[in-house]
Amino acid sequence: MKNSDNFFEKVYDVARKIPFGRVTSYGAIAKYLGAARSARMVGWAMNNSHNQELEVPAHRVVNRIGLLTGKHHFQGTNLMQQLLENEGIVVVDNQIQDFDKVFWNPSEELR
């Protein structure tokens, strides 16, 4: 293990802190980490999250419009959506309903 994974580790750390029934966006995490415009790195980190020993609730992380863009990276076809719905989040056609209500902003709530 290297400490150079600082950025990625932070991403995982924040992702794990997402409360139940809430979701956040890649950009929000990136901004919280100071990366701001490197939302892609957060996405890449998530892809690598499977390598982490601790599980990361990547299903609670979607893009800024609440679209389940990464659902293809999960097992099955709609596992991600089911997980979200299991938390009380309404998802229709890969789109989270009431996204602004379930959105969790680490910059404000986590601090």
Next chain:
DNA sequence: ATTTTGACGACGT
């Protein structure tokens, strides 16, 4: 070493 791509986002048209 160079090019392409990607779980995104902001801005311009």
Next chain:
DNA sequence: GACGTCGCCAAAA
């Protein structure tokens, strides 16, 4: 408001 382009940075080809 839909669509296109650019920026960001890292990994894979």
